[in-house]
Amino acid sequence: MDILYFAWVRERIGMNGERIAPPDGIVDVAGLIAWLVTRSPGHAEALADVSRLRVAIDQQFAGLDAPIAGAVEIAIFPPVTGG
């Protein structure tokens, strides 16, 4: 699946996104983030505080307990500040 990063999450990780295949046993957004944290120091810093993160699965906002099975795209970003 494609993981997309935006704003300071993108800056701290140092990439716009990545294609990943999470290991078996990772079933929801919280589990995915906990696994992504292990990928680099940048990931660990950007994703340390999940209360400051928002997630969209296939372009719909999703909670930390949302299942990731079948997702094509998961975006991880700070709370939005448009308008």
Add this chain to the structure above:
Amino acid sequence: MIEVRVQTDPFDVGAELARLDRAGGGGVASFTGIVRDDGGLTELLLEHHPEMTIRMMRSLAEQATDRWQLMGVTLIHRHGPLHPGDPIVLVATAATHRGAALEACAALIDRLKTEAPFWKRETFADGRTSWVEPRAADDVAAARWLRDDS
């Protein structure tokens, strides 16, 4: 008549409102957001998730059209580098009567701020940059319209 656009170019508020004037309603309401020069701000960079932004804005426009029986709605949001004084967002609604047009306009800008995936990065005169933090007051304003839905 729903018009939703995300663009780097400026927009012509007069031309956009004139189009809604012809939508057949009895009133047109609008909100234009302008970049403020808070604390020596020199640039406001708007980042967004292109596909999701359009999808969310279209969904908001469709929901408002249903709820307030709008004859027309226009949502335009800019992205890329902007500067103090630049128009950044336009919400405009046409309805049979003023109440629906004004309420729908307020609801759309409130919900757009908390649901459309845009992020703002400020650059100041001394070179400092920072990402804008969300405001709790914005969440309260948006939640008001969700509660009234029930």
